[in-house]
Amino acid sequence: MSHNKLAMWVFLGSECLLFGALISTYLVYRGRFASGPAPGDIFDIPFTSVSSFVLLMSSLTMVLALSAIKRGDLRNNRLWLLTTALLGSLFIGGQVYEFTTFFREGLGYTTSPFSSAFFTLTGFHGVHVSLGIIMLMSMFISSLRGSLRKEHSETVEIIGLYWHFVDIVWIFIFTVIYLVPSPTS
Amino acid sequence: MTATTIVEDVVDQPLGVYTRPRGGNGWRDWITTVDHKKIGILYGVAALFFFVVGGIEALLIRLQLATPNGTVLGADMYNQVFTMHGVTMIFLAAMPLSAAFANYLIPLQIGARDVAFPRLNALSFWIFLAGGIVLNLSWILGGAPDGGWFGYAPNTGIVFSPSPGMDFYALGLQITGVASLMSSINLTVTILNMRAPGMTLFRMPVFTWMMLVTQLLLVFAMPVIAVALFLLAFSRLFGARFFDPSVGGDALLWQHLFWIFGHPEVYILILPSFGIISEVIPTFSRKPIFGYPFMVFSGIAIGFMGWGVWAHHMFVSGIGPVSVAAFSLSTMFIAVPTGVKILNWMATMWGGRIKFSAPMLFAVGVVSMFTIGGLSGVTHAISPADTQQTDTYYIVAHFHYVIFGGIIFGLFAGLYFWWPKVFGHMLSDGVGKVNFWVMLVGFNLTFGPMHVLGLQGMARRIDSYSPGFGFELWNMVSTVGAFLIALSIAIFVVNVVLSAMKARGQAPCGPDPWDARSLEWLTPNPTPVHNFDEVPVVESLDEFWHRKYGTDEDGRVVRVASAEEVCEDGSAVGVHLPSPSFWPIVFASGLPFIALGLIFNLWLTVPGGLLVVMAIYAWIFEPVDDPDAAHGDHDDHGGDEAAADTIEEAPVV
Amino acid sequence: MSTAEITEEQNDVVHDDDHDHPSDSKYFQIALILGVLTALEVATYYVDIGPALIPVLMVMMVVKFFIVAAWFMHLRFDNSLFTKFFVGGLVLAVAVYVIALSTFEFWSKG
Numbered sequence: 001m002s003h004n005k006l007a008m009w010v011f012l013g014s015e016c017l018l019f020g021a022l023i024s025t026y027l028v029y030r031g032r033f034a035s036g037p038a039p040g041d042i043f044d045i046p047f048t049s050v051s052s053f054v055l056l057m058s059s060l061t062m063v064l065a066l067s068a069i070k071r072g073d074l075r076n077n078r079l080w081l082l083t084t085a086l087l088g089s090l091f092i093g094g095q096v097y098e099f100t101t102f103f104r105e106g107l108g109y110t111t112s113p114f115s116s117a118f119f120t121l122t123g124f125h126g127v128h129v130s131l132g133i134i135m136l137m138s139m140f141i142s143s144l145r146g147s148l149r150k151e152h153s154e155t156v157e158i159i160g161l162y163w164h165f166v167d168i169v170w171i172f173i174f175t176v177i178y179l180v181p182s183p184t185s
Numbered sequence: 186m187t188a189t190t191i192v193e194d195v196v197d198q199p200l201g202v203y204t205r206p207r208g209g210n211g212w213r214d215w216i217t218t219v220d221h222k223k224i225g226i227l228y229g230v231a232a233l234f235f236f237v238v239g240g241i242e243a244l245l246i247r248l249q250l251a252t253p254n255g256t257v258l259g260a261d262m263y264n265q266v267f268t269m270h271g272v273t274m275i276f277l278a279a280m281p282l283s284a285a286f287a288n289y290l291i292p293l294q295i296g297a298r299d300v301a302f303p304r305l306n307a308l309s310f311w312i313f314l315a316g317g318i319v320l321n322l323s324w325i326l327g328g329a330p331d332g333g334w335f336g337y338a339p340n341t342g343i344v345f346s347p348s349p350g351m352d353f354y355a356l357g358l359q360i361t362g363v364a365s366l367m368s369s370i371n372l373t374v375t376i377l378n379m380r381a382p383g384m385t386l387f388r389m390p391v392f393t394w395m396m397l398v399t400q401l402l403l404v405f406a407m408p409v410i411a412v413a414l415f416l417l418a419f420s421r422l423f424g425a426r427f428f429d430p431s432v433g434g435d436a437l438l439w440q441h442l443f444w445i446f447g448h449p450e451v452y453i454l455i456l457p458s459f460g461i462i463s464e465v466i467p468t469f470s471r472k473p474i475f476g477y478p479f480m481v482f483s484g485i486a487i488g489f490m491g492w493g494v495w496a497h498h499m500f501v502s503g504i505g506p507v508s509v510a511a512f513s514l515s516t517m518f519i520a521v522p523t524g525v526k527i528l529n530w531m532a533t534m535w536g537g538r539i540k541f542s543a544p545m546l547f548a549v550g551v552v553s554m555f556t557i558g559g560l561s562g563v564t565h566a567i568s569p570a571d572t573q574q575t576d577t578y579y580i581v582a583h584f585h586y587v588i589f590g591g592i593i594f595g596l597f598a599g600l601y602f603w604w605p606k607v608f609g610h611m612l613s614d615g616v617g618k619v620n621f622w623v624m625l626v627g628f629n630l631t632f633g634p635m636h637v638l639g640l641q642g643m644a645r646r647i648d649s650y651s652p653g654f655g656f657e658l659w660n661m662v663s664t665v666g667a668f669l670i671a672l673s674i675a676i677f678v679v680n681v682v683l684s685a686m687k688a689r690g691q692a693p694c695g696p697d698p699w700d701a702r703s704l705e706w707l708t709p710n711p712t713p714v715h716n717f718d719e720v721p722v723v724e725s726l727d728e729f730w731h732r733k734y735g736t737d738e739d740g741r742v743v744r745v746a747s748a749e750e751v752c753e754d755g756s757a758v759g760v761h762l763p764s765p766s767f768w769p770i771v772f773a774s775g776l777p778f779i780a781l782g783l784i785f786n787l788w789l790t791v792p793g794g795l796l797v798v799m800a801i802y803a804w805i806f807e808p809v810d811d812p813d814a815a816h817g818d819h820d821d822h823g824g825d826e827a828a829a830d831t832i833e834e835a836p837v838v
Numbered sequence: 839m840s841t842a843e844i845t846e847e848q849n850d851v852v853h854d855d856d857h858d859h860p861s862d863s864k865y866f867q868i869a870l871i872l873g874v875l876t877a878l879e880v881a882t883y884y885v886d887i888g889p890a891l892i893p894v895l896m897v898m899m900v901v902k903f904f905i906v907a908a909w910f911m912h913l914r915f916d917n918s919l920f921t922k923f924f925v926g927g928l929v930l931a932v933a934v935y936v937i938a939l940s941t942f943e944f945w946s947k948g
Contacts, residue, residue: 001378001917001919003301003374003378005920006373006374006377006378006920007302007370007371007374009919009920009923009924010370010373010374010923012924012927013404013405013923013924013928014366014370014404014405014407014408014927015408016924016927016928016931017405017408017409017927017930017931017934018408018409018411018412019931020931020932020934020935021408021409021413021442022412023935024935024938024939025416025427025438025442027939028435028438028939028942029427029433029434029438032433034426034432034433045883049876049879052876053873053876056869056872056873056876057873059869059872059910060865060866060868060869060872062910063865063910064862064865067859067862067865109423109425110423110424110425112426112432112433113426113427113429113433113434113435116419116420116426116427117427120415120419120425157912160910160911161911164906164907164910165911167906168903168906168907171899171902171903171906172899172903174879175879175895175898175899176899179879179880179882179883179895180892180895181891377919405927405930435942441938441941445938492930492933492934493937496941504941505941508940508941
């Protein structure tokens with residue numbers, strides 16, 4: 001089997017331990033909000049639902065990009081790669097808006113164990129998404145130059161695996177951190 | 186092929202700075218190598234250097250503790266020295282020395298020409314070295330880490346550890362952790378995907394099996410300490426409140442994350458050594474390993490069970506009686522698979538025609554010394570007893586018996602055993618025996634008395650003790666023992682130098698000097714750059730042995746072929762090999778700038794980050810091969826598609 | 839729509855899909871299911887379902903997780919070794935962190 005694909009799956013297995021540690025840290029600290037805002041006071045579920053939906057749909061566009069390059073349709077491959085990157089950027093934009101709103105409402109990085117844990121967890125996830133966007137755009141540019149052809153579909157597949165994983169982590173985060181009712185002050 | 190000048194290379198290939206370097210033998214060759222054998226040697230040299238550094242730190246500790254109220258080191262300096270002794274020995278000596286064996290031997294034992302990702306392999310080494318440098322720069326840049334290798338929060342926060350030492354700890358170990366993770370993914374894919382035709386998993390040598398389990402442990406354990414170190418770094422550098430008790434920060438969070446990594450880590454440390462002696466003991470007993478399936482399955486069992494015992498490092502931390510009882514039970518169970526191995530090694534020796542050459546002495550040393558360490562470990566498992574033992578020298582005794590007695594003796598067995606394969610000449614066996622005995626006596630004198638000291642109540646992690654407690658005699662004995670260990674290391678160095686001098690101008694030693702069992706001995710000594718002339722086809726466990734020995738009509742073992750007949754002569758030409766690359770070392774060189782920048786001045790992270798990003802892009806876009814490189818016989822693949830994929834297609838990494 | 843009906847709809851997709859690669863229209867159908875599940879999840883924010891909340895959220899989360907991994911990440915159709923690594927990491931992480939959280943009495947004290 002492909003070395004690159006096996007390597008990516010082994011890596012994703014290890015990432016489960018990484019995000020598990022960050023999520024556990026959050027769970028231990030979600031009720032420890034010192035004199036700052038509590039999660040239940042500050043989360044905006046409707047807003048986060050929309051950005052979660054956006055990220056989820058980016059997995060669809062990612063898989064369409066792969067499907068396109070596999071059948072040699074380089075033009076649609078580019079289209080779906082760009083769309084995935086745009087949806088991802090929209091998600092990140094939503095995160096930035098959410099974080100700045102929280103900050104204005106009194107939740108800074110150093111306010112409390114809850115705030116540090118929340119921003120670290122979502123920050124790590126956001127960095128993962130951002131790195132994914134960089135990789136997607138690199139593939140897009142490669143494709144524009146004619147260097148990403150049908151025989152390179154495995155590259156798209158592997159970056160796609162990474163992208164879907166980052167989406168799956170958010171599925172977990174959205175449910176466990178946002179939807180499960182949080183402590184209020 | 187000698188190294189051509191850079192100008193010639195550029196003129197030959199119009200690719201400018203992306204031109205891949207060609208092979209050679211100078212220092213540029215070592216810096217750009219992607220050859221697993223050279224990388225293994227690089228790891229080994231670096232590890233032995235850091236072993237001496239850690240050893241000096243140990244001698245300083247022992248000098249300070251030789252007498253009551255010692256005045257060799259002040260309390261603050263003592264904290265730095267004992268912290269760095271632990272960090273250096275575990276992360277910069279033991280793990281890289283195991284990595285040296287893993288890198289050199291795994292491809293050879295599975296019949297491959299290199300690892301799955303040669304450039305990534307080089308990157309791992311240079312990143313490890315960068316991390317080791319960052320950690321040790323602390324000595325001259327404000328103070329070394331002083332919170333113990335285990336780094337308990339909130340003691341390691343900026344309130345109680347104001348010097349930048351713990352920043353160096355967090356960032357330096359983060360860097361070395363990345364190297365380990367990359368390498369573990371690389372070797373996992375190598376072992377699973379690149380075995381020679383006929384080499385099923387259950388025909389792999391025990392060494393390779395133990396290394397596979399080790400790599401899997403690394404894959405899953407490294408991310409946990411990565412998170413712990415991030416939390417520590419963010420607390421110290423950016424004011425995050427993870428471990429601030431005044432707002433609800435919990436010291437136990439650190440301990441859990443650290444030990445969830447830390448316990449699998451000790452199996453990461455010991456399994457390679459177990460693998461080494463599982464090759465040495467059968468060779469020098471002239472018998473196959475007893476109970477091969479049990480050896481494999483017990484290794485796998487250790488890998489699984491090692492995840493369920495971590496809080497035995499936290500018995501007195503206040504996790505409560507239910508947790509303590511659960512972990513006490515799981516810890517007792519984990520002794521079983523190791524016990525299986527000890528019995529199997531002994532059963533291998535039983536009835537064998539044993540030759541006590543230097544490697545065998547060290548291997549038997551492992552079996553005996555690790556058993557002692559394991560027995561004290563069993564006493565820790567009983568949590569009421571551990572309540573007295575914990576934080577005393579009894580624990581220090583235990584882990585040095587398993588770490589030094591288990592790991593170091595095993596690594597020395599491996600050095601003596603595989604030295605001819607790597608360098609083409611043997612280390613002197615006579616000097617090796619002296620090396621062993623001095624080390625054995627010194628080691629037992631150093632750590633044996635610590636059992637007594639601990640049970641008499643001498644606390645660990647303290648810079649001095651008062652007179653009148655009766656600790657004087659055994660501390661002095663321990664210090665004398667430590668200097669004997671140092672002497673034994675000096676003897677080893679002398680052996681290395683003398684043996685090299687003696688070998689100069691002589692022909693390399695012939696093939697198969699030990700009449701060994703596994704595939705790496707099929708190649709001549711030293712191993713040619715292309716490993717095997719032809720990829721071997723494997724028909725059994727101990728494949729190499731079975732090519733030399735068969736059975737006659739009465740079922741007796743008889744020699745059917747000499748080493749010269751079985752072994753290759755290394756003369757294959759034009760074998761297609763992965764090309765060297767600058768980018769791994771360029772990537773790694775950016776990391777110290779990032780680390781120092783985060784600690785002292787954020788502007789420094791900019792050149793560091795640029796070096797890393799530039800290296801990544803150059804790496805991705807560099808041409809696969811020197812276009813003029815020889816393309817070898819295409820029947821040297823032996824039907825191994827995966828090997829062909831690695832070498833002939835453009836690898837992503 | 840109840841969770842049972844959704845699972846059934848998803849089962850239809852399972853039965854139709856025996857090729858190595860789902861077609862683009864299959865991918866759209868899968869995305870639709872994921873969207874519906876997400877809408878239901880968000881609905882729990884507005885509709886009080888009492889003590890069923892956490893189990894329902896957990897189930898929907900796991901189902902979404904599984905769908906993305908099995909179809910979008912192609913695990914269903916690929917070498918089982920990939921699944922073993924991913925599930926292995928997942929199970930290990932859940933086990934280890936659940937135990938750690940237990941020592942913090944997370945399940946009783948939250």
